[in-house]
Amino acid sequence: MKTKLALLVIALFTGAVGYGLYLLDIGxxxxxxxxxxxxxxxxxxxxxxxxxxxxAIAGEEAYQWNA
Amino acid sequence: MHKxxxxxxxxxxxxxxxxxxxxxxxxxxxxxxxxxLFIASIILDAASSAxxxxxxxxxxxxxxxxxxxxxxLLKAMMWVQYPVFVCLQGALxxxxxxxxxxxxxxxxxxxxxxxxxxxxxxxxxxxxxxxxIYLGLGIMFGHELAHTKGPTFVLAxxxxxxxxxxxxxxxxxxxxxxxxxxxxxxxTSPRGRSIYKHYLLSHFGQSRFLFLMEKQRLQKLGIxxxxxxxxxxxxxxxxxxxxxxxWLAGGWLGLGVMVVSWVISAFELEVLNYLEHYGLIRxxxxxxxxxxxxxxxxxxFTQWGFIEIGRQADHHDRGETHFWELEDCDxxxxxxxxxxxxxxxxxxxxxxxxxKPHLADWDENRASEGEQKIAAKMNxxxxxxxxxxxxxxx
Numbered sequence: 001m002k003t004k005l006a007l008l009v010i011a012l013f014t015g016a017v018g019y020g021l022y023l024l025d026i027g028x029x030x031x032x033x034x035x036x037x038x039x040x041x042x043x044x045x046x047x048x049x050x051x052x053x054x055x056a057i058a059g060e061e062a063y064q065w066n067a
Numbered sequence: 068m069h070k071x072x073x074x075x076x077x078x079x080x081x082x083x084x085x086x087x088x089x090x091x092x093x094x095x096x097x098x099x100x101x102x103x104l105f106i107a108s109i110i111l112d113a114a115s116s117a118x119x120x121x122x123x124x125x126x127x128x129x130x131x132x133x134x135x136x137x138x139x140l141l142k143a144m145m146w147v148q149y150p151v152f153v154c155l156q157g158a159l160x161x162x163x164x165x166x167x168x169x170x171x172x173x174x175x176x177x178x179x180x181x182x183x184x185x186x187x188x189x190x191x192x193x194x195x196x197x198x199x200i201y202l203g204l205g206i207m208f209g210h211e212l213a214h215t216k217g218p219t220f221v222l223a224x225x226x227x228x229x230x231x232x233x234x235x236x237x238x239x240x241x242x243x244x245x246x247x248x249x250x251x252x253x254x255t256s257p258r259g260r261s262i263y264k265h266y267l268l269s270h271f272g273q274s275r276f277l278f279l280m281e282k283q284r285l286q287k288l289g290i291x292x293x294x295x296x297x298x299x300x301x302x303x304x305x306x307x308x309x310x311x312x313x314w315l316a317g318g319w320l321g322l323g324v325m326v327v328s329w330v331i332s333a334f335e336l337e338v339l340n341y342l343e344h345y346g347l348i349r350x351x352x353x354x355x356x357x358x359x360x361x362x363x364x365x366x367x368f369t370q371w372g373f374i375e376i377g378r379q380a381d382h383h384d385r386g387e388t389h390f391w392e393l394e395d396c397d398x399x400x401x402x403x404x405x406x407x408x409x410x411x412x413x414x415x416x417x418x419x420x421x422x423k424p425h426l427a428d429w430d431e432n433r434a435s436e437g438e439q440k441i442a443a444k445m446n447x448x449x450x451x452x453x454x455x456x457x458x459x460x461x
Binding site: 003007027030031033036037039040041043044047048051052054055058062063064065066 | 303
């Protein structure tokens with residue numbers, strides 16, 4: 001259950017960040033080196049936060065075999 | 068001659084990777100090369116596995132006790148894979164650029180080699196899958212190098228970072244190799260879990276291991292978690308060049324292609340973890356033994372193509388041993404290769420029907436008393452009530 005919640009939160013967070021970046025119109029500047037570098041760092045940070053969100057929400061439960 | 072042939076067999080996958088790369092560079096319908104080779108590999112592996120009794124002997128040693136493997140050649144073969152993978156990803160990025168910018172269709176000829184410029188949407192999809200498949204298969208070289216120390220370990224991290232999974236190198240050596248066969252190892256799949264669920268949990272689980280390891284280590288050193296010395300953060304940062312070039316080449320489309328490529332490559336890594344230990348059980352605190360790994364010694368295509376990674380039992384016994392020095396062990400073996408089993412696990416009911424008799428045999432003939440008790444509960448939990456050992460957990 002916590003795993004599914006974690007995935008939902010990740011999807012919402014990623015969607016929100018993606019929409020924010022879309023509103024900033026970063027897609028129109030992707031071939032400009034500095035814009036591209038800044039955008040890439042933003043994507044990388046989003047990935048790190050996504051992975052951390054999974055750890056924080058899913059916790060230990062996801063890995064227990066309960067045997 | 069024998070020595071040369073023994074070494075040449077490990078060039079099977081590098082050759083396939085190179086052909087997949089050439090296919091993407093050549094363009095047009097050649098971009099399907101990687102997918103075609105992969106399907107052919109599944110068929111060949113299934114066919115050679117089905118011909119029972121073809122035992123794949125380890126490289127072996129000469130009369131003086133020296134290994135037939137040529138260390139310099141085989142190490143160089145693994146190191147060279149990194150620039151090849153960079154070229155493979157670079158070729159895909161180039162095709163993304165062509166598609167995103169509507170580069171017109173034309174042909175250039177360089178001697179006998181013809182390059183078709185411009186790419187259709189379908190061809191871009193094929194190029195993405197082809198590149199991802201072979202970047203994913205390349206993980207076996209990253210795995211081998213992850214068991215070394217110094218610059219070659221760092222090289223393994225860079226190899227994995229091309230698919231966003233640099234955390235694997237630490238998690239594999241310091242978690243999987245120490246905790247295999249129980250819930251402390253996210254890379255071991257319990258009975259009844261599908262590859263799709265395992266992909267998710269094992270991927271996040273291994274990353275979580277390094278996250279927690281670094282949290283503890285940096286705390287002891289009095290260094291903040293968000294720091295350049297954090298190897299969890301650094302591992303993801305190693306993927307920044309890939310993110311940057313995909314984005315630069317194709318914007319949102321490029322990012323999407325990269326995500327698809329990462330998902331396929333990381334999925335292949337988890338397929339290997341899944342197949343190597345699926346359903347096998349070890350009591351916590353008990354030593355790791357040969358019977359905690361599945362070997363694939365009866366499949367030459369897998370042993371050659373996967374640089375003897377199928378000698379899992381010996382690999383877990385002697386993790387620092389080079390692949391060309393691994394030996395046959397008395398380990399459980401399904402008698403099918405990784406390519407053939409890959410096709411089975413994609414359809415979980417087919418996989419369960421295949422693996423349950425092997426696990427029933429393991430429960431009866433190889434498991435310790437303590438492992439049998441756990442197996443009985445795991446069988447119940449998996450819904451396998453037809454297994455000889457089956458007991459409701461307390």
